Structure formats: C-alpha cells, structure tokens
Amino acid sequence: MSYTELTVWTRGIIMDKEGRDIVNSVAAAARKEGKQSQAMENYVDNPDRTNAPTRKYCRVSDGVIENALTYENENPNIVVLVEGTMVKGWDYMRGMPPGGTLIINTHYTPDYILRFVPGPERLAQLVCVDAAKLADHKWLYYRLGELGLDRLSTEGAAERSKLVAPDIAAPLIAAVVKTTGIVKRETIEPMIANKKAFEMAMNELHIMPLNAAVQVGA
Amino acid sequence: MSTKGTHIPDRLKITFAGITPAPTQEKGQDLFPTGNWRSIRPVYRDKLPPCNNACGTNEKIQGYLDLVKRGKYLDAYALIKEDMPFPSVTGRVCYHPCEQACNRGKYDEAISIRAVERFLGDLGQALTNDVVKAGKPNGKKVAIVGSGPAGHSAAYQLARLGYKVTILEKSPKPGGLNRGGIPVWVLPPEILDREIERLVQMGVEIKCNVEVGKDIRWDELKKNYDACVLAVGLIDSNSVRAEGEDKQGVIYGLPFLRDIGMGTSKVKLGPRVAVIGGGNTAIDCAREALRQGAVEVTMITVESQKEEMPCVAEDLHDMLEEGVELLHSRAMTAVLGNGRVEALQLHPARFSGAINASPIEIDRDSPADKFSVDNVIIAVGQHASVKWLPDEFKNERGTIKADRFGRLGDTNFFAAGDVVQIGTGQQLMVVNAVGDGKRVAFNLDKVLRGEELEPRTIPVDVIFDLNRMNMTYFPHFPRVQQTLLPPNSRKKTSQEVILGYSEEQAVEEAARCFSCGTCNACDNCYLVCPEPCIARPERSNGMYKILIDYCKGCRVCIEECPTGCLEGVPELDFDTGVVRMDTAFAISPGLHGRQAEQLRQLAEQPAKNI
Numbered sequence: 114m115s116y117t118e119l120t121v122w123t124r125g126i127i128m129d130k131e132g133r134d135i136v137n138s139v140a141a142a143a144r145k146e147g148k149q150s151q152a153m154e155n156y157v158d159n160p161d162r163t164n165a166p167t168r169k170y171c172r173v174s175d176g177v178i179e180n181a182l183t184y185e186n187e188n189p190n191i192v193v194l195v196e197g198t199m200v201k202g203w204d205y206m207r208g209m210p211p212g213g214t215l216i217i218n219t220h221y222t223p224d225y226i227l228r229f230v231p232g233p234e235r236l237a238q239l240v241c242v243d244a245a246k247l248a249d250h251k252w253l254y255y256r257l258g259e260l261g262l263d264r265l266s267t268e269g270a271a272e273r274s275k276l277v278a279p280d281i282a283a284p285l286i287a288a289v290v291k292t293t294g295i296v297k298r299e300t301i302e303p304m305i306a307n308k309k310a311f312e313m314a315m316n317e318l319h320i321m322p323l324n325a326a327v328q329v330g331a
Numbered sequence: 332m333s334t335k336g337t338h339i340p341d342r343l344k345i346t347f348a349g350i351t352p353a354p355t356q357e358k359g360q361d362l363f364p365t366g367n368w369r370s371i372r373p374v375y376r377d378k379l380p381p382c383n384n385a386c387g388t389n390e391k392i393q394g395y396l397d398l399v400k401r402g403k404y405l406d407a408y409a410l411i412k413e414d415m416p417f418p419s420v421t422g423r424v425c426y427h428p429c430e431q432a433c434n435r436g437k438y439d440e441a442i443s444i445r446a447v448e449r450f451l452g453d454l455g456q457a458l459t460n461d462v463v464k465a466g467k468p469n470g471k472k473v474a475i476v477g478s479g480p481a482g483h484s485a486a487y488q489l490a491r492l493g494y495k496v497t498i499l500e501k502s503p504k505p506g507g508l509n510r511g512g513i514p515v516w517v518l519p520p521e522i523l524d525r526e527i528e529r530l531v532q533m534g535v536e537i538k539c540n541v542e543v544g545k546d547i548r549w550d551e552l553k554k555n556y557d558a559c560v561l562a563v564g565l566i567d568s569n570s571v572r573a574e575g576e577d578k579q580g581v582i583y584g585l586p587f588l589r590d591i592g593m594g595t596s597k598v599k600l601g602p603r604v605a606v607i608g609g610g611n612t613a614i615d616c617a618r619e620a621l622r623q624g625a626v627e628v629t630m631i632t633v634e635s636q637k638e639e640m641p642c643v644a645e646d647l648h649d650m651l652e653e654g655v656e657l658l659h660s661r662a663m664t665a666v667l668g669n670g671r672v673e674a675l676q677l678h679p680a681r682f683s684g685a686i687n688a689s690p691i692e693i694d695r696d697s698p699a700d701k702f703s704v705d706n707v708i709i710a711v712g713q714h715a716s717v718k719w720l721p722d723e724f725k726n727e728r729g730t731i732k733a734d735r736f737g738r739l740g741d742t743n744f745f746a747a748g749d750v751v752q753i754g755t756g757q758q759l760m761v762v763n764a765v766g767d768g769k770r771v772a773f774n775l776d777k778v779l780r781g782e783e784l785e786p787r788t789i790p791v792d793v794i795f796d797l798n799r800m801n802m803t804y805f806p807h808f809p810r811v812q813q814t815l816l817p818p819n820s821r822k823k824t825s826q827e828v829i830l831g832y833s834e835e836q837a838v839e840e841a842a843r844c845f846s847c848g849t850c851n852a853c854d855n856c857y858l859v860c861p862e863p864c865i866a867r868p869e870r871s872n873g874m875y876k877i878l879i880d881y882c883k884g885c886r887v888c889i890e891e892c893p894t895g896c897l898e899g900v901p902e903l904d905f906d907t908g909v910v911r912m913d914t915a916f917a918i919s920p921g922l923h924g925r926q927a928e929q930l931r932q933l934a935e936q937p938a939k940n941i
Contacts, residue, residue, distance in 0.1 A: 124368075124370075163885075164368040164369075164370075164883055164884070164885070165368060166367070166368065166912075196370055197370070197903055198367075198369065198370035198901075198902040198903055199367070200903070201367060201902065201903070201908060201909045201910075202366075202367025202368075202909075202910060202911070202912065203367065203911060203912050204911045204912065219903065221903060225903075226903075228906070229903075229909065231911060
C-alpha cells in the first residue's frame with residue numbers, strides 16, 4: 114500500500130496562498146483518482162506574520178490514512194520550499210525517510226544549493242525550479258505592499274482569489290507531479306490557473322539524482 | 332503565540348524557557364534567530380560618489396564635505412592634502428569638474444565644492460606647521476623639470492614617499508602655470524608663495540633659472556638623479572596663421588599673462604583690444620586687458636553663440652558683467668596696419684570640429700569685415716616645446732612619447748601634466764595635471780622599488796542615478812553663493828574678484844551634500860530598524876554592523892538609507908548565516924542554554940543593572 118507525505122515550507126502572508134494551493138490541489142487531484150487524501154495548514158507556525166516560515170501538509174494514501182488525526186507530517190517523503198532562502202534556515206529534512214525528494218524554488222542550480230541541504234544522503238533527487246521566472250513574477254520581496262494582498266485569507270477568512278495556482282505555485286506543482294508521480298498530470302492540470310507556467314516548468318526543471326552523487330558520511 | 336503541537340526536543344525543555352530577555356544594544360534580541368526569515372541581506376557597500384570620480388586627482392570630496400559639516404576642519408584639510416598639494420590654489424582656480432558631475436545639480440544646484448575647498452585651503456595657509464610631513468628619507472634623488480601644477484604635485488607626493496626631490500624651473504620664480512597663466516585677481520601671488528613655501532619645508536629643493544637643454548643636459552639629468560619627471564607643460568602659443576601676425580601690437584595670450592604674473596611685463600595696451608579665442612585663457616586675457624588699461628575689449632570667436640564656447644560658464648558670465656563684448660562666427664585672417672596693428676580683417680567662420688583637417692572652416696569668399704583695434708591678443712591654445720628631448724621620445728604630435736604609466740620607454744624618465752595629456756581627449760586643467768603628477772609619482776616609486784606597474788583601476792560603481800538614493804530626505808535648498816566684487820570697481824583693480832566662504836557658509840554648503848552612495852553615519856538605519864538588528868559601537872562610517880542572526884530582511888533600512896550605501900544582496904549568495912531551527916518556531920540548540928545562563932546571572936546582578 115502506498116502512503117506519501119508532502120510538506121510545503123512557505124513564508125507567512127506573502128507566499129501563504131502559494132503553499133496552500135500546492136497541498137490543496139494535490140490532495141484534490143488524489144481524491145479524483147480515487148485515493149484517500151487530506152491537506153491542512155500549520156496554524157501554530159503563525160502564518161499571519163510576513164516572512165514567518167510556515168508549513169502546509171498533504172497526505173495521499175491508497176487506503177485509509179491511519180494517522181489522519183496527527184497534526185504534523187512526521188516523515189515527509191516530499192518537501193517543497195516555496196522560497197529558496199529557506200534552504201539555509203530550517204531542518205526541513207527532519208524525519209525524511211531515504212529516497213525523498215526536495216523541490217526548491219530558486220534560480221540557482223542544484224550543484225550550488227546542495228551545500229545548504231542538511232542530510233542530503235536521504236534524498237533521491239534534488240529539484241530546482243525557477244518558479245518566479247517561469248510564472249513571470251515580479252519577484253515578491255521587492256513589492257511587499259502590493260503583493261502581500263492576500264492577508265484576509267491568511268487570517269483564515271475566505272480566499273481572496275478563487276483561482277488555484279495563478280502564480281508561482283503552478284511551476285512548483287508541475288515539479289512535484291513530474292518528479293514524484295504523486296498524482297497524474299492529467300488529473301491535476303485542469304485545476305491549475307497558470308497553465309503556461311505549468312507547461313513550461315515540465316520542461317525546465319533542474320533535477321539532480323542523488324543516490325549515486327552523494328556518499329553517505331562524505 | 333501558542334506553541335501547542337510544536338515539536339520541541341527534550342534537550343530544549345529547560346526550566347527558564349519562555350521568559351524572553353530584553354534586547355541589548357550589543358546583541359539585539361538574543362533568543363529567536365529570526366535571521367532565517369530573511370531572503371535579502373542588507374549590506375553596507377560604499378560606492379564612489381560622482382564628484383570623487385570626476386575630480387582629476389580623485390579628491391575624497393564627499394569625505395571632506397562630511398568632515399566640514401561636522402566641524403572637523405583639520406581632519407578635512409588632512410584628507411584633502413592626500414591628493415591635492417595646494418587646496419588654496421585649486422579652491423580658487425579649478426574648473427571644478429566635480430561640480431559639473433555633482434548629483435545635486437540634477438536636483439537643485441550643485442554643491443559649491445570649490446568654495447569649500449578654498450575654505451579648507453585658507454585654513455591650511457593659516458597653520459604654522461602643515462599637517463603633511465616628508466616621508467622617511469630613502470636615499471634616492473629625483474629631479475622634476477617644471478614647477479607647475481603637475482611638477483608641484485609629483486614633487487609633493489615623492490617627498491611624502493621619502494625621496495630627495497629637486498625641482499628645476501626655467502623661470503625666475505617657481506609656480507609654472509599657477510603663476511604665469513592665472514591672473515593675480517584670481518590667485519593672489521602670496522597664496523601661491525605660501526604653498527611653495529610648504530613644499531620647501533618638506534625638503535624639496537627648487538632651482539630657478541635652470542633650463543633643460545641649456546643649463547642642464549639630458550645626460551646630466553640621467554647621471555645625477557635616480558629618476559626624473561618631465562612636467563614641462565605647454566609653453567609655446569599657437570598661431571592663427573593669419574597674415575601680418577608679426578606686426579607690433581600683436582600679443583599672444585599665455586606670454587601676456589605670464590609676463591604680468593612674473594612681474595616682467597612691458598606691455599602697454601591701447602584703448603581698443605581684441606582677443607582672439609573663446610577658451611578660458613582667452614577669457615582671462617580679456618579680463619586682464621581691462622585691468623591693464625584697455626577701455627573696449629572685444630572677444631572674437633569662431634563659435635556661433637556663447638554656449639558653444641569651450642570655457643567655464645561662470646567665468647564667461649563674470650567677464651560679460653565686466654563689459655567685454657563678444658563677436659561670434661568670425662575668424663581673423665589678417666592683421667592690417669603699417670608696421671603696427673591698426674585693424675583686423677575678419678571673415679565669417681564656423682567651428683566644424685574636423686579631426687584630420689583644420690577644425691575651423693573659414694569662408695574666404697564672403698566679403699571681409701574690417702575691425703579697428705590698437706592691440707590684439709591671440710589666445711587659441713598652446714603647444715609643447717621639447718627641442719631638447721632625444722628624438723626617440725618624441726611622438727608625432729611633437730610632444731613626449733610616454734606610455735600609459737607616464738613612463739618613457741624603459742627608462743627612469745617620466746612625464747606628467749599637459750605635455751602628456753594634450754591630444755588624449757583629457758581636458759587640460761590644473762586639477763588634471765595635479766592628478767597626473769600624483770599618479771606618475773606613485774608609478775615612479777613602484778619602478779624604483781622594482782614593483783610591477785598596474786593600470787589605473789576603473790571605479791566599478793559610481794552613483795549617477797538619483798533613484799538609487801532616498802530623495803525624500805533631502806529638501807530643496809539653494810546653493811550658498813560666494814560674494815563677488817562689483818563689476819565696475821573690480822575691473823580696474825587687481826583685487827581678488829571672488830571672495831571666500833565664512834565658516835558658517837562653508838558648513839551650510841557642506842551640509843547640502845547628498846553623500847552619494849557613501850555612508851555618512853546619519854544613523855538612519857540604526858533608528859528605523861524595527862528590531863534591534865543594527866549595532867554600532869560609535870556613530871561613524873564603517874562601524875555599523877548588521878546582526879544577521881536576527882535581521883529578518885524586511886528591507887526597511889535599505890529603503891530608508893538616504894545615501895544608497897545599503898544594498899539588498901540575495902541571502903543565498905552568502906555561505907554564512909546558516910542557522911537551523913528545528914521547526915518554524917522551535918529554538919535551535921544552545922539558545923535556550925544561553926538564555927538560562929543569562930537568567931542565572933540576573934540573580935547575581937545588583938537591581939539597578941537589570
């Protein structure tokens with residue numbers, strides 16, 4: 114029986130919706146495929162503070178999810194960092210079983226980023242995707258006033274934008290789907306608003322296979 | 332904040348957890364390493380202000396303006412003396428390329444940098460002992476040919492490096508172009524004498540009435556000195572190739588000014604004087620002619636309007652105020668008269684700027700005008716006179732062939748100043764000659780010490796764009812004007828025309844400086860940081876430090892930096908600053924321990940320190 118945990122690390126307010134879109138769309142696609150799935154946010158992380166790190170969780174299983182009432186993902190198989198700098202700050206690899214996947218939104222290559230990853234020997238692949246560029250995004254941090262608009266939905270009220278993944282989440286979802294096969298592309302693609310970025314990301318991922326590349330203890 | 336559900340390892344569960352100590356000035360807040368919230372790291376990176384970049388000798392202008400603003404005049408004078416041997420002279424005569432480059436010029440009015448420099452120079456003149464002393468003698472002897480700006484500058488820098496310097500000057504008095512090319516009502520001779528006295532106090536020997544090729548030969552220079560700097564300037568005047576230029580009453584610009592400056596002038600001007608040329612020397616000649624007794628002075632230029640004339644606009648304005656007339660689009664083609672100039676023949680002409688032919692196009696087919704004058708002063712540039720120079724070191728322009736370091740082949744001979752800079756596109760002005768003298772002095776020092784010569788480094792980042800600064804911090808404020816003598820009285824006397832700043836004026840003007848791209852310790856970042864992330868032991872440039880463990884990268888300091896010296900650099904460009912937290916808010920190992928230690932110490936401290 115297959116059971117997969119996906120944890121998304123994102124930043125409070127300014128990229129909160131991006132993280133939420135990833136877990137929600139993957140969980141919804143899995144249900145369409147007849148699997149059991151759930152998606153939730155970690156409110157303890159204080160997501161209503163700009164830039165604060167915050168986590169979103171998704172679980173997909175062929176059968177009943179036994180730990181459905183546990184709050185955190187204890188052993189994430191897939192970790193997504195919506196903002197590249199997070200690679201330096203947290204132990205996002207904690208609990209990852211061998212053969213995991215780490216997906217990072219960054220314009221750097223995996224060769225460069227690998228130095229910041231704690232415990233890379235557990236990874237089967239390190240994936241870098243320049244989501245901000247693919248989604249043609251005016252990079253978030255330079256225009257906080259304009260771009261931190263989604264405060265209401267961050268506070269737990271209604272989603273301000275009804276679109277799913279209109280922005281940098283689309284290439285990241287493409288990276289998750291292509292490199293892990295957690296759900297099928299056909300199922301998830303119709304939900305995605307930014308189809309162009311999704312399509313482009315399918316061809317422009319920097320994937321570094323790691324089983325052979327990194328020696329344990331090296 | 333609730334911590335319910337957050338994974339906290341057992342090792343972190345200690346008694347005092349949860350009590351947050353107050354942030355301190357040295358460490359900022361010391362509990363949560365919120366530095367990993369940051370994607371952009373603020374970095375202090377001083378850029379080159381455009382004034383420093385434009386200055387021929389790269390004076391640290393922003394630096395001394397900042398010191399003047401704070402009332403540290405002596406520090407400011409010492410800073411200026413690093414690059415400029417005679418600020419009291421350039422504070423009067425410089426054509427201030429710095430002010431043309433000043434970013435404030437795009438905003439309201441450029442800073443009056445020259446006036447502040449003059450204020451500092453005059454302060455230096457009043458000191459009993461100069462702040463600069465000769466370096467420890469290194470036993471090597473250097474000869475400098477020419478005591479003009481380039482020679483003076485090279486001698487000054489070499490004396491600071493410990494060389495035994497001898498200046499050879501062919502005129503009876505030292506000073507070169509500073510004395511012989513600048514009228515006394517711009518630069519009073521006692522100011523220059525004082526600066527030369529300072530040079531002599533540094534141990535520089537000045538031998539006047541010594542001409543190379545006549546009193547001392549090339550091989551003697553080679554034999555008697557370890558190295559030699561040729562800063563001979565451009566001493567021969569250009570002719571306009573008009574008929575009858577040899578008639579009595581025709582005077583050339585630079586010899587006219589030089590003889591007056593040296594006190595050897597025998598010229599008696601008639602009431603009507605024409606000046607040929609539209610440059611700065613021509614302007615000086617026209618104004619000097621008024622002071623020498625001329626009543627009507629007319630300046631004849633090939634340029635079609637005054638805006639096109641190759642001169643400093645302020646000087647042109649002052650000249651017109653004194654009553655000099657301008658006659659545009661004319662070239663002198665002949666000097667008429669029976670043995671003595673009586674009139675000039677003028678043809679319509681225009682400045683074409685041609686490089687391979689004559690840059691002046693004269694329309695000789697049009698009818699000529701006759702212009703009656705008693706004297707004509709021709710001031711259309713100068714050229715070098717280097718007959719004594721071995722042919723191998725002459726170039727096709729008839730000047731000295733020097734490489735980009737100012738060196739003549741593989742010899743220990745160097746050349747500096749106008750004689751090298753003419754024809755290179757570099758504007759010929761005192762400050763450029765001073766800068767050349769300085770660079771050649773340092774190159775000479777390297778050669779004698781057997782070091783490799785390196786090309787002059789090009790500044791990488793000069794701020795020209797006002798958007799890189801935060802202009803909301805700079806209210807519009809007019810320039811503090813220097814007082815001028817009234818035109819009618821000044822044109823009859825040799826008194827200095829432009830008066831210097833008072834202390835209050837200098838401080839007021841220096842305070843207008845934007846400090847483009849360079850930290851001037853305004854303390855703004857320190858005050859606006861929402862967290863105590865910026866620490867400084869004292870308020871001074873280079874003392875500010877960002878506590879990267881705690882800076883969240885909110886960019887407030889970067890946006891609010893008035894000068895634009897703070898930059899946001901992507902955090903991933905740095906290998907440092909990796910702080911692993913277990914979860915979003917769980918504290919990393921060690922921090923709780925440190926907090927506990929601090930809390931333990933609290934009990935031992937007297938109450939007033941807590």
